[in-house]
Amino acid sequence: MRGICRAIFLFNKGIIDAVYDLVPAVKIQIAFYEVYGAEGIRAFFKTAEYAKKKGLIVIADVKRGDIADVAMMYSKAYLQNEYIDAITVNPYMGENTILPYISDCTKYGKGIFILVKTSNKGSGTIQNIKTEEGYFFEKVAEMANKMADSLIGNYGYSSIGAVVGATCTEEAKILRTKMHRSYFLVPGYGAQGATADDVADCFNDDGLGAVINSSRKIIFAYRNGYWKDVYTEEEYAQTSREEVILMRDLINNCLMKKRS
Ligand SMILES: O=C(O)c1cc(=O)[nH]c(=O)n1[C@@H]1O[C@H](COP(=O)(O)O)[C@@H](O)[C@H]1O
Structure with missing residues (x-):
């Protein structure tokens, strides 16, 4: 092991x-x-x-969600760790289960990303249930927004962010108009099929406000058909660098197109 x-x-x-x-x-x-x-x-x-x-900013994708007393321990394990800046949090158990994390965000200068609209194919089963006041994910966004407003930093953004799937382009548009001050953590780019065009609406008009996540497409770039012919397996890290540069340029091009 x-x-x-x-x-x-x-x-x-x-x-x-x-x-x-x-x-x-x-x-x-x-x-x-x-x-x-x-x-x-x-x-x-x-x-x-x-x-x-x-x-680098280090995000621990732990997707924690439990009663408040347990959340305090999760928070201690991750947000009180000096090498971790932020974690992902599951909001299903309600507002009071998130408060221990917020308390540590305030005390230790850390952040959380609340799952609002996730990238997986089945995410609509619950998150897109229509209520009289809109979709379920909009209610979660409302709750996250209220918390986000209590922790705004020097540059106008909150330490309380939202996970918004890159595959959920329509929902992202809605959420971006409602959650101006939250960073979106946007997984689903690359291996799950989302493209640079798909993530453009996750950014605010200032070109900020989103961190686009690509995991397998970057770390296993050396297995990708195109790079396979250019780099060897031993050059996996260099291949990842090429893939990151490509991703950055594609996203920047889309953002510039959107602005013009
Ligand atoms: O919270 C996450 O990070 C997350 C939320 C979500 O909605 N979808 C999602 O894929 N993720 C995570 O983001 C990563 C995506 O990986 P790739 O599909 O390889 O880019 C995985 O580690 C997932 O656990």
Whole structure:
């Protein structure tokens, strides 16, 4: 187990070294580390530490959601960790279960991203239930917005952000008009099919307000048909860098097109 986890950390380190000057943040998904037990968790926090020391914002994708007393412990484990800047939070259990995280965001200068409209195909089953006051996800956005307003920083953005799937273009448009001061964490780009055009409406008119997430498309770029002919497996990190540059340029082009 130790060998696997060391290999995972070295793989991550290679990618971080190759892209840290291009991207603002990394998001580390806890399930892929939990599966290796204690050694896996060690690799998770080592990766967080390495990324943080490289100057990146570190988002722990832990999707926590439980009663408030338990949330306090989750918050202690992640938001009180010096190498983690923000976590993903599941709002299904209601407002008071999110408050412990907000308290730590205030105390420790951290952030959370509340799942509002997720990228997965089945997300509409619950999130798009129509109520008399709009869709269910709009109610979640309203709750998240209220919390976001209590934690606005120097540049007008809140430490309380929202997860909005890149695959949910119509919902993203609605949410962007309602949640001006929240950063959107936008997964679904790349491997889940969303394109640069799809994410353009997740940004505010100032060109800010969204962090676009692409995981498999970047870290496994070396397996992608196009790059396979250009780089070897050993050059996986360089391939990830190329893919990041491509992603950045495509998104910037779309944003410029939208502005003109
Ligand atoms: O909270 C998340 O990060 C998340 C929310 C969501 O709606 N959809 C979603 O895919 N994610 C995460 O974002 C990552 C997407 O990975 P790729 O599809 O490989 O880019 C995974 O780690 C998911 O757990």
